[in-house]
Amino acid sequence: MTRPLLSLQNVKKCFGTIAAVDGVTLDIHENEFFALLGASGSGKTTLLRMLAGFEDLTAGDILLEGTSIANIPPNRRPVNLMFQTYALFPHMTVAQNIAYGLEMDKLPKAQIKTHVDEILQVIQLAHLAKRKPDQLSGGQRQRVALARALVKRPKVLLLDEPLGALDKKLRGEMQLELKRLQHEFGITFIVVTHDQEEALVMADRVAIMQDGALLQVGTPHEIYEFPETRFAADFIGVMNFLPVKVSRGAAHTSNGTRIATDKPLDLPDGSAAVAAIRPERLHVGIQSDNMLTGEITAIAYHGLDLLLHIMTPLADTPIISRMTADVADHHNPAVGQQITVGWSARDTHIFPA
Amino acid sequence: MTNDRRPLILMSPALLWLFGLMVVPCLLILALAFFRRGLYGGIEYTWTLENIALVFDPLYFKIFMKSAGIAGLAAGIASVLGYAAAYAIASMPRRHQPMLLFFAVLPFWSNYLVRTYAWIVLLNREGLIVNLARWFGFEGEMPKLLYTESAVVIGLVYNYLPFVILSCYAPLSRLNPEIAEASRDLGASGWKTFRRITLPMTVPGIATGFVFVFVLSIGNFVTPALLGGGQFQMIGNLVYAQFLTANDWPFGAALSMVLILVMLGLLMLQAVVTERASGGKKQIDG
Numbered sequence A: 001m002t003r004p005l006l007s008l009q010n011v012k013k014c015f016g017t018i019a020a021v022d023g024v025t026l027d028i029h030e031n032e033f034f035a036l037l038g039a040s041g042s043g044k045t046t047l048l049r050m051l052a053g054f055e056d057l058t059a060g061d062i063l064l065e066g067t068s069i070a071n072i073p074p075n076r077r078p079v080n081l082m083f084q085t086y087a088l089f090p091h092m093t094v095a096q097n098i099a100y101g102l103e104m105d106k107l108p109k110a111q112i113k114t115h116v117d118e119i120l121q122v123i124q125l126a127h128l129a130k131r132k133p134d135q136l137s138g139g140q141r142q143r144v145a146l147a148r149a150l151v152k153r154p155k156v157l158l159l160d161e162p163l164g165a166l167d168k169k170l171r172g173e174m175q176l177e178l179k180r181l182q183h184e185f186g187i188t189f190i191v192v193t194h195d196q197e198e199a200l201v202m203a204d205r206v207a208i209m210q211d212g213a214l215l216q217v218g219t220p221h222e223i224y225e226f227p228e229t230r231f232a233a234d235f236i237g238v239m240n241f242l243p244v245k246v247s248r249g250a251a252h253t254s255n256g257t258r259i260a261t262d263k264p265l266d267l268p269d270g271s272a273a274v275a276a277i278r279p280e281r282l283h284v285g286i287q288s289d290n291m292l293t294g295e296i297t298a299i300a301y302h303g304l305d306l307l308l309h310i311m312t313p314l315a316d317t318p319i320i321s322r323m324t325a326d327v328a329d330h331h332n333p334a335v336g337q338q339i340t341v342g343w344s345a346r347d348t349h350i351f352p353a
Numbered sequence B: 001m002t003n004d005r006r007p008l009i010l011m012s013p014a015l016l017w018l019f020g021l022m023v024v025p026c027l028l029i030l031a032l033a034f035f036r037r038g039l040y041g042g043i044e045y046t047w048t049l050e051n052i053a054l055v056f057d058p059l060y061f062k063i064f065m066k067s068a069g070i071a072g073l074a075a076g077i078a079s080v081l082g083y084a085a086a087y088a089i090a091s092m093p094r095r096h097q098p099m100l101l102f103f104a105v106l107p108f109w110s111n112y113l114v115r116t117y118a119w120i121v122l123l124n125r126e127g128l129i130v131n132l133a134r135w136f137g138f139e140g141e142m143p144k145l146l147y148t149e150s151a152v153v154i155g156l157v158y159n160y161l162p163f164v165i166l167s168c169y170a171p172l173s174r175l176n177p178e179i180a181e182a183s184r185d186l187g188a189s190g191w192k193t194f195r196r197i198t199l200p201m202t203v204p205g206i207a208t209g210f211v212f213v214f215v216l217s218i219g220n221f222v223t224p225a226l227l228g229g230g231q232f233q234m235i236g237n238l239v240y241a242q243f244l245t246a247n248d249w250p251f252g253a254a255l256s257m258v259l260i261l262v263m264l265g266l267l268m269l270q271a272v273v274t275e276r277a278s279g280g281k282k283q284i285d286g
């Protein structure tokens, strides 16, 4: 691959004794839509602020196109940040807010006007150009904040929970909108979110962050289907965990059934582990590598599909199986029924407990 | 419906107090401005505009303008100093700010007269400042400090500075730091950010502080009397003299009336500035 656009090298930030960002090494490429995913307090905002230039590095270095930007002040970095709170200038109109960054670049007036008008069209707010921020709805404000950062055409656009304040439906629309804009402008986006679904939908690559460190980096497919740690498996989507014990080089449930997996199992005999299976990989009425029987304790109806909660003697919590609507029509599951589900060795992950 | 009355009931004691003990007596006094002065200091109840006209007589109008000049200078200096102090306090760590504010307004807790007398001691011909200058090796003739216009301005600035600090601190401390950061992020230097973002957003605080100091200064008569040493009169001294020595109540009332109108005008202007800067949260048409 070509030289990365942005290269983080063992980046570290300490506030007093706590390390908010703890040794992050990461390459981000031109035109990439990159999502940083992590629980609250995992250091996502701190990492973005370091990239924007608002926090200095305790250790490590940040390279943009091969040159260090660690000591360049925020106003001279070709990087823009869209703040979690939007941080619009309340005393300026929408148009003035958007023009501000271009004025700082000392562009001629006529050119500024062209750019502002253009981007107002793109975000479909031309009719509100003369409004002040407090006369806008949350979604409109969010688009102004985005336009204000985007109009400068930075090399990298950093977005801190850009959709955090929006309701679910608007979020869905804006996710696609963000992707469209990123494509249209050809700018590298780094988006922070703690909504894993959002990260999977939007990003080309996702990084999972925990306690200031990157746990796993990969495409949404890799992250979802091949989690490398139990935390990553649990954090993304829904995952079933069956407690198992390793003996004779294989995982066994508490009643001694061997769990078939095609993944290498390099855990010592006698160690405790968990087998992890996605709900949509559990099938009813099909002979599979692994089988399990239990009682349906609850059925959650989701329209497209049903989630069956199946209590088995093998785990303290119910196993969740996802059943599509047409399969459900065929099987007619009911609470209290005994049910047998199966899954393939290919869909079984084993993690140390 | 009973709920709607509650604010009125709660406010009425204060309103009655203000109306009965402030507004009515003031109006009564101001009404005197339209009557003739009696021969021996009494009031002759014949209708006239002479007193009002006299206010604009060059002799008195000059005093008016001079008072406005001194008040404006004091308000200007206090605004700059006060804003700087408030800015410094607001950029300190949050937990230290209450204590710093407390120190900034500490002089308020002492008596106005005592504070002003203290300045006499400082500015005196053999006072602290002159002695300090000597101690630092300043030779030759010291400029006269006490009983000058500058002394009056210094006294006014000193006395009213805490008002400005408080009125500027309020909007400064409420600023979301991310707004200034957004400005930096968009390419503005620190100074540009201050000029285009921080300052415009906190102008209401400065306007409030300025008008406060101006209004309190232009009518002040204690400081000019003590630190100006009767060298010149400010409008407050003139009013004071009309009521208490010259016994010309109608003219005193006329002076007061013009003064009050000027103050009201300024307060209204300040309200407009504040409204503007806050963006006027009305209007939701397209």
Ligand SMILES: Nc1ncnc2c1ncn2[C@@H]1O[C@H](COP(=O)(O)OP(=O)(O)OP(=O)(O)O)[C@@H](O)[C@H]1O
Pocket (backbone or CB within 6 Å): A015, A018, A019, A020, A038, A039, A040, A041, A042, A043, A044, A045, A046, A047, A194
């Ligand atoms: N200025 C600061 N001073 C001290 N500690 C800080 C500071 N900023 C952040 N931290 C700490 O650093 C850690 C990471 O914070 P950060 O804001 O980066 O988290 P985040 O992943 O963005 O969380 P969220 O999803 O809640 O926004 C937290 O433990 C936080 O308390």
Ligand SMILES: [Mg+2]
Pocket (backbone or CB within 6 Å): A044, A045, A046, A084, A160
């Ligand atoms: Mg955050």
